[in-house]
Amino acid sequence: MRIFYSNDISGNIGRLDDEESRHVVKVLRMGIGDQIQVVDGAGNYYTAEITNPSHKGCEFRIIEKQEEVKKGFRLSIAIAPTKNMDRLEWFVEKATEIGVDAIVPIECKNSERKVLKTERLVKKAVSAMKQSQKASLPIINELTEIAEVLKAQFNGEKYIAHCYDMPKDNLKDIYKVGGNVLILIGPEGDFTPEEVEEAAKNGFKPVNLSSNRLRTETAGIVACCAINLINGC
Amino acid sequence: MRIFYSNDISGNIGRLDDEESRHVVKVLRMGIGDQIQVVDGAGNYYTAEITNPSHKGCEFRIIEKQEEVKKGFRLSIAIAPTKNMDRLEWFVEKATEIGVDAIVPIECKNSERKVLKTERLVKKAVSAMKQSQKASLPIINELTEIAEVLKAQFNGEKYIAHCYDMPKDNLKDIYKVGGNVLILIGPEGDFTPEEVEEAAKNGFKPVNLSSNRLRTETAGIVACCAINLINGC
Known part of the structure; x- marks a missing residue:
């Protein structure tokens, strides 16, 4: 149909x-x-x-x-756009299929892409929504400075997935079923130590998504899968 | 490096x-x-x-x-190749990053692609292995008739992810940490009822990967994420 x-x-x-x-x-x-x-x-x-x-x-x-049947939680992913737009578009398509409520492209210090046209991303999301027979379209924000995202109000758990060697919880151990959640995924060159520190000051907990080294867009998808899996979606 | x-x-x-x-x-x-x-x-x-x-x-x-540090389990994904090769290549790349030990492209009744050159898939896997700093390359089989895969010996749990409305367990509830597992992912038009029946006769248990309707390659990735997540990888 x-x-x-x-x-x-x-x-x-x-x-x-x-x-x-x-x-x-x-x-x-x-x-x-x-x-x-x-x-x-x-x-x-x-x-x-x-x-x-x-x-x-x-x-x-x-x-x-x-x-549509309502889920009990909201998942937001704030992600640094990849240099190659295909990879970001692919993330948007797959995240829409698997389940995401908001995607916030973030401009970080190490971002490889500082300009972003979101129209194509919205098109990808619309197409994925229809293809997977869903009725909800994720909100896709304009490119936003990370400082702004770190300071924004968010009603739920806030996590930052970085690669620095410091104490971190595994996402699957720390996240609780049914909770609203915002997960920050950094650029290929990772967040800077200052961004990580600023995130901590604003209540973002550092998390591990995987023991593997993942590309930005793969990390985004693994985060989506984990939250949906834990919620039985 | x-x-x-x-x-x-x-x-x-x-x-x-x-x-x-x-x-x-x-x-x-x-x-x-x-x-x-x-x-x-x-x-x-x-x-x-x-x-x-x-x-x-x-x-x-x-x-x-x-x-390389050895994992305690082996994950094999048997998947019907998509019509669009990009989607299958993407699956191979992401599965390699997230973690998969063997990929078996299967020829099903409803497969949209009955011929497959695996060289490009191997190249994608090599590139993803290097990029994610792993030392293990997944085995990528040649296109294999589903009947052959169903009858092959496999030392572990065998699951089939189909979309028919019949009793199924959620993958995350049925799979046990550390177990070797083979998961069958069907083509866009799904497995035929005969293929599902034949799978059941050969010890494949029907599973749900998600409550969402997923494309073939997305289903493959969700399966990889789930098994790795459950194993804490």
Whole structure:
């Protein structure tokens, strides 16, 4: 079953964007009265009926709405963008499939990428959400200075995954089922000692994700897997 | 520290292949007496000294050998190759980083790819092994008929991850720390009911990897993460 995404739903009417509309109208050749399945990225599935099959903005009327089953926790990953955009896009795709609620690209001292266009990341997330038949889209923030992320309010556990040789807990031993969690993943050159110190001052606990040496994007995925696995998701 | 790979070591002398030799001799401009770090893919790290800096086959003499810390379990993943080779290559790269001992590409009834060149997969694994500073290379089998994999002897637990609605255990609840394990991951169109039945007859237990609907390569990675996480690796 093909699912369409719309972030333009109000009451019981909605509209698909250009790309989705073209697919419905030009490729699938659907018309007035035909039914489509729509998700809104905010946790809702809809069965809808096409009311205006325009390939520039296909309009629909909602027949039925169903909420996605809610998880008991929120997982946020703050991650330094990789130099190679493919690797970051891959992370976004896989994290969306496996389960993540927010992705915060962070600018660190050792970041190899200081400029980031998030549109392609959002596209990857939309595509992964539809492909895995979910109705929730992770929030993808703009590139944010690490100092800002360290100081931001967060209602839950805060961890930093760095590679320095100092006392650290294993993520799986320290994280408790059902807890909201924010995990910081550094760039290939790691966080600086100052960033690690600043994180500690702001309540971030150092964690080990694995006994293996992982690339940034792999570390992000291992963190997603661990939190979802522990929560039985 | 750059690590080189050689599968041509005998006693205390060895030789790098064309590509590695070119890198040592032409790019790094190393010569007689210079030291290099080598892994053999079989769990050994070597400190070696260059004896013949040929860019076609750089020869070295081993000064010191160190064994990789052994894990207590072996993880084998039998996986249906994806239509898009990038996705399978990505799986091999990430599985090698996270930890896998053998990858068996399987030909199933619903496989989208019935021909597979494994050279590129081995290259990805070598590159990921070096990048993550490991000394063990996963064994990558040639494409094998699922019937053959189902009937093969395996000293450990055997699981099949399918999407049919029937009683299944969660991988994390059924797998016991330290056990050798073989996990079967099906193609996008899933295993056929006959394949699932045949697997059951051969002692494969059905498992759930996740409550999410995952792509083939993502399922493979989630399985790797779960087994490594449970083993504290």
